[in-house]
Amino acid sequence: MQTTTMNWRSFIIKWVENPVTDRxxxxxxxxxxxxLGLETSPAIMASYGEFITHVFLPIPGRxxxx
Numbered sequence: 001m002q003t004t005t006m007n008w009r010s011f012i013i014k015w016v017e018n019p020v021t022d023r024x025x026x027x028x029x030x031x032x033x034x035x036l037g038l039e040t041s042p043a044i045m046a047s048y049g050e051f052i053t054h055v056f057l058p059i060p061g062r063x064x065x066x
Contacts, residue, residue, distance in 0.1 A: 031056065 015021060035056040038044050045052070 035052060038048075038052055
């Protein structure tokens with residue numbers, strides 16, 4: 001039992017500390033910040049609001065996975 005736990009633990013540590021994982025999470029944070037900024041503009045929301053809502057709104061939900 002102890003060996004299995006250590007294998008999972010080491011796997012998760014390697015995955016979290018992987019530079020690709022870091023870049024992916026940072027990119028999600030940046031995209032989310034830009035989306036929130038766009039949502040504060042009535043003109044942009046009038047023109048592209050539906051697109052922003054359907055494409056970028058689910059991004060914060062991906063944080064729940066990580």
